[in-house]
Amino acid sequence: MSDEIAVPSGDEDAILGRSVAVRxxxxxxxxxxxxxxxxxxxxGELRGLIGPREVARLWERHILNSAAVTPYLGDARSVADIGSGAGLPGIVLAIQRPDVDVHLIEPMERRTAWLQECVDNLGLENVQVKRGRAEEYHDAFEVDVVTSRAVAALSKLARMSLPLARRGGAMVVLKGRNVEREIDPARKVLRSFKTAEPEILEGRTIDDVEPTTILRIRRS
Structure with a gap:
């Protein structure tokens, strides 16, 4: 019997999601x-979580893209995903790493409702959904890794993220190919948190899926 599951003709993304490589x-x-x-x-589209064009590339553009962060969590035991939105990358990371406590921070009520539904339906006991802006939690707790995806330019993102990262922890965020352009404008903010030099990393998942760009910034 084939390992593949029959899917509608032409639905390449669904075929990818059911492929042996992804499994x-x-x-x-x-x-x-x-x-x-x-x-x-x-x-996702109905609830305003992803755009109509994103449905056709869900696995490649969203699920695998999010999963590319997981190898860079290292031995982290706690993660905060700020501006979690649809749960990308936070829910994907929480599924892959059930040993990690994941905080999904999201200010919009309808999105936190979605996140909590996903957590309950998937039985993710390692996840907490927190409604609010990242800044509201700066004095509430610290984590080993703060992650995010398409939230803000680096200078703003660093101010939002780094207060949540413990000393010795890091930001590990999904960024576009031009992230290098964001580093110099953010250096003043990064110096204020005594960070190491930002690292631009390649996030790979499976063959034939384009790698994504990951930026890691460690707190000293």
């Missing part, structure tokens, strides 16, 4: 990831 990449966490992807496919 092997996520291993025993695949079924949970697939359920999350199905929920996004069914409700």
């Amino acid at each position: 092997e990449y996520f291993g025993d966490r695949y079924e949970l990831v697939a359920r999350f992807a199905d929920s996004l496919r069914d409700e």
